[in-house]
Amino acid sequence: MGDRVTIVYEFASVQDKLKELRKKLQHQLRDKDPELVDATVMSAAELVENAIKYGSSEISFNLAIENDLLTIGVANRSMDQGDLDSFKAHVAKIRQSEDVGELYTQRLMELIEDPLRGPTQLGLIRIAHEGKFELDYRQEDDLIRVTATRSLN
C-alpha cells in the first residue's frame, strides 16, 4: 500500500497566490525526487493559473499521493462556454496525441508567428510533456474539475 499525503488549499483569487502555492508544494514535497518536485510544482501552478484566467474567483486545489500515483486536482466554476469548449478540445488533443513533445514544438512554431497575441495555450501541453502528467477533467453543472495524474514508478 502506498503512502498517502493530501494537501488541500482554498484560494480566494489573487495571482500572487501562485507563488505561495509553489513555495508550499516545494516544502511539502521536499523529500521527493527533484525532477518530480519541479514537474509537480509547474503543473500545479499552470492548472491554478488557468483556473484563475478562465474561471471564477473561487478555486479549490488538492494534491494527493496514494498507491504510487500523484494526483493534482483543481476545481473552479463559471468558465465561459467558449473557453470551456476550447479547454475540452485542447485536453482531447493532448490525450489523443502520440507525441506530446511534437505538440509542444508545434505550439512554439505558432507562437513565433505572433508571440504577443492571443492565449498562450502552452500550460496544458507543458503539464503533459514536461510534467509527464496525464490530464483529465470532469464537469458537474458549472463546476469543472481538472486532474493531472502521474505514476511514481
Added chain:
Amino acid sequence: MENLKSDDLEIAVALEDPIRISWIGESGFTDPGAVLDPYIARLGDAFCGRNAIVDFMDLNYMNSSTVRSIIYLCKLFNEKSIQTTIIYNKSLNWQAVSFRPLESLGQLFEYINVEGKEASA
C-alpha cells in the same frame, strides 16, 4: 541599460562583448505584457546589431507565459540583428525539456543559436 528586478525574477545586463543578459530566480508572470515584454522590447532597442548571450542557467522556474516571452525575445532579437546565443541548463530536467525544442526552432532564425550546457560543479 538597467536591470529588471520584479517579484522573484532578476534580469541582469552586463555590458560586455558579447552583452550578457542573465535571467536569475523565478518567472511566474501571469501578465508578461505588463513588465516582461516591454523590458524585452527595450533590450531589443538598446542592443540592435550587437552580440548577446541570454543566460538562463540560474532560472529556477518559469511559467508558460514566460515561454511565450522567450519566443518573443528570439523573434525580436533576430529582427534587430542581435547575434544571440541562448544558454540553458541541460542538467535541469525541466529546462532541458522546455528549451530543447528551441534549439531546432533557433534554426529558423538567422541570428539566434540555442545551446544546452551542464551546470558547473
